[in-house]
Amino acid sequence: xxxxxxxxxxxxxxxxxxxxxxxxxxFFLVLFTMFFGVFLLVYKHHYAKxxxxxxxxxxxxxKSSGLYFMxxxxxxxxxxTLAIIxxxxxxxxxxxxxxxxxxxxxxxxxxxxxYTNFFINLFNLTTENxxxxxxxxxxxxxxxxxxxxxSYIIDVYRKEIAPLTNFLExxxxxxxxxxxxxxxxxxxxxFIPQIKKPNVVSSYxxxxxxxxxxxxxxxxxxxxxxxxxxxxxxxxxNPTLYSGVENLLGVYGYAIQIYCDFSxxxxxAIGVAMxxxxxxxxxxxxxxxxxxxxxxxxxxxxxxxxxxxxxLYIPLGGNRKGKFRQYLNLFLTMLLGGFWHxxxxxxxxxxxxxxxxxxxDKFIKEKFALKxxxxxxxxxxxxxxxxxxxxxxxxRASSFESAxxxxxxxxxxxxxxxxxQVIQGYQYVFLLILLAFVLHFIPNxxxxxxxxxxxxxxxxxxxxxxxxxxxxxxxxxxxxxQPFIYxxx
Numbered sequence: 506x507x508x509x510x511x512x513x514x515x516x517x518x519x520x521x522x523x524x525x526x527x528x529x530x531x532f533f534l535v536l537f538t539m540f541f542g543v544f545l546l547v548y549k550h551h552y553a554k555x556x557x558x559x560x561x562x563x564x565x566x567x568k569s570s571g572l573y574f575m576x577x578x579x580x581x582x583x584x585x586t587l588a589i590i591x592x593x594x595x596x597x598x599x600x601x602x603x604x605x606x607x608x609x610x611x612x613x614x615x616x617x618x619x620y621t622n623f624f625i626n627l628f629n630l631t632t633e634n635x636x637x638x639x640x641x642x643x644x645x646x647x648x649x650x651x652x653x654x655x656s657y658i659i660d661v662y663r664k665e666i667a668p669l670t671n672f673l674e675x676x677x678x679x680x681x682x683x684x685x686x687x688x689x690x691x692x693x694x695x696f697i698p699q700i701k702k703p704n705v706v707s708s709y710x711x712x713x714x715x716x717x718x719x720x721x722x723x724x725x726x727x728x729x730x731x732x733x734x735x736x737x738x739x740x741x742x743n744p745t746l747y748s749g750v751e752n753l754l755g756v757y758g759y760a761i762q763i764y765c766d767f768s769x770x771x772x773x774a775i776g777v778a779m780x781x782x783x784x785x786x787x788x789x790x791x792x793x794x795x796x797x798x799x800x801x802x803x804x805x806x807x808x809x810x811x812x813x814x815x816x817l818y819i820p821l822g823g824n825r826k827g828k829f830r831q832y833l834n835l836f837l838t839m840l841l842g843g844f845w846h847x848x849x850x851x852x853x854x855x856x857x858x859x860x861x862x863x864x865x866d867k868f869i870k871e872k873f874a875l876k877x878x879x880x881x882x883x884x885x886x887x888x889x890x891x892x893x894x895x896x897x898x899x900x901r902a903s904s905f906e907s908a909x910x911x912x913x914x915x916x917x918x919x920x921x922x923x924x925x926q927v928i929q930g931y932q933y934v935f936l937l938i939l940l941a942f943v944l945h946f947i948p949n950x951x952x953x954x955x956x957x958x959x960x961x962x963x964x965x966x967x968x969x970x971x972x973x974x975x976x977x978x979x980x981x982x983x984x985x986x987q988p989f990i991y992x993x994x
Contacts (some may be wrong), residue, residue, distance in 0.1 A: 518568075525645065526568035528773045529726045534975050537777070544781065548704045555677050555700070558781070562682035566645075569686055573644035576614070577680060583610060584654045585675045588661045588668035600662060607658045615651045618643050623848030646686030648845060650679060652812055657693040659816055666694045674700050681783070683774040687767070689788040689808035696783070704782030712960045714779035715967060716952075719974055721772030728941050729765040732758050736934040741901055744910040749919030751927055752911050758934070759901050760894050761941045764792070767806070793893075793945055796885030797870075798862040801893060813838050835867070836860035851899040851908060858896045 526533055540561055547553040567574040584607060591603040622638040629635035657679075660666045669675040677700060684691055706714075740747055740755030747755070768789040775785045788807050795801035802810045818838040824831040836857070843856015902908035928935055959967065 520568055520571040526565060528770065529722060555673050559677045559680055562680040562685060565682040566685055570644040576644055577650060580654055581676050581679045584658055585672055588658055591661055592668045604658060604662045608655060611651050611655050615648060618647055620848045649687060649690055650685060652690050653679060656812060656816060660693055669697065683778040684785055687770050689771060689786050690812050691785060695786065699783050706782050708960060710779050713956050714776040716956050716959055717772040717776030719971060721769040721776065722974055724765040725769030728937050729762045729769060732934050732937055733762050736931050737762050744907060744914050748923050749915040750921055750924050752914040754927060756894050756898055758938055759897055761938050765941055791945055793890055794886060795889050796882050797866050798889055798892065799866050801889055813842050817841060832864040835863045839863060850905050851902060855896050855899045862892060
């Protein structure tokens with residue numbers, strides 16, 4: 506027997522910038538299995554459970570972003586303290602001042618890491634003595650836990666919830682590892698009541714959790730990564746080297762790639778949390794069957810769209826100050842939503858397009874009585890899908906010029922005669938894309954049937970299925986698996 510390589514073993518527990526911990530890494534799957542085994546021993550003891558899960562969450566974040574896990578702790582200490590001070594304040598001006606101070610701290614944190622170089626570049630456009638961009642590391646998930654902190658302090662200000670007085674419980678809420686680095690964005694009023702409840706997992710919930718984890722792994726590590734590496738990335742890296750038909754298929758491919766990537770992460774997050782006895786909100790609900798852009802945003806990244814509505818759109822005035830302000834508020838909300846994704850012209854254009862489309866959609870529905878028929882529904886689905894795909898070009902392209910090249914190739918260098926040749930050349934890519942769309946359009950009742958069927962399977966069968974999937978994922982991992990797209994936000 507060979508001696509254990511202690512240096513190699515220690516390397517698994519030290520942050521590696523080149524290989525941050527993700528849900529699809531074999532190490533996480535082994536680590537979670539060990540974590541879950543200990544969790545089963547402590548989950549009935551409230552504080553032991555809280556401390557254990559919190560420490561694991563901090564380790565998980567350390568393995569994702571290194572020493573920036575201290576940033577998460579600092580953010581938790583700040584908002585925990587300010588929320589208590591805010592709750593005790595009586596005068597309105599004091600409450601507003603404390604709230605403003607908290608929001609400024611959170612947005613300043615977000616602004617430094619995500620937007621410093623953006624504003625340096627803007628400044629450089631106006632001066633003959635340009636500044637050098639700073640070498641700033643973007644901690645994974647900073648946007649998500651910052652938004653979560655902001656919603657907590659605002660809910661305390663609105664007196665919708667009472668602030669937590671136990672720092673361990675607040676730290677548990679803000680650092681809960683399944684949704685820490687890429688959402689869904691969890692509301693305090695939805696999650697905090699679960700902290701003190703007994704962790705009870707029914708047979709249905711256990712099997713649903715297992716089903717979601719397997720689906721998430723398959724969507725991310727098999728479908729999304731394969732079509733990304735073998736087709737989509739090639740197109741967007743050099744659009745002019747490919748015909749318009751290849752660029753168009755690349756856009757369709759990215760539409761399914763980002764869906765499988767992000768919804769796959771969400772499925773795993775919800776499944777892992779459910780195994781522990783906690784319920785996270787749904788974040789995706791078959792968005793590409795939407796017949797309008799308004800419906801799309803009720804189905805896509807639901808936790809972000811509802812956050813933007815409750816904490817930005819409504820405070821801006823919502824629909825309470827006339828039609829013009831309503832349309833303007835919709836536009837500004839989505840514009841800022843685009844800017845949240847990243848400090849670049851492309852994300853601003855992406856947000857502006859969606860904001861404009863929401864206003865146009867609302868105007869049409871108010872002015873015209875559209876027929877509610879399958880034909881209009883189909884037309885709406887096709888139009889909405891292609892509009893969303895057009896917007897994805899700006900979301901995915903590395904620059905505005907690159908996005909222009911993709912559009913130019915599609916409009917002026919299409920070459921439809923190459924369609925069959927392209928399909929044959931990338932047959933496995935398009936088989937996976939087709940499979941992804943088929944799975945996307947499967948109704949929820951079929952999903953429920955599969956979960957119920959999984960409940961009837963013997964434990965041995967479930968173990969074999971999960972083991973085979975993990976083995977398959979491990980093989981893909983060895984060929985440089987792609988990081989989750991939303992880690993960059």
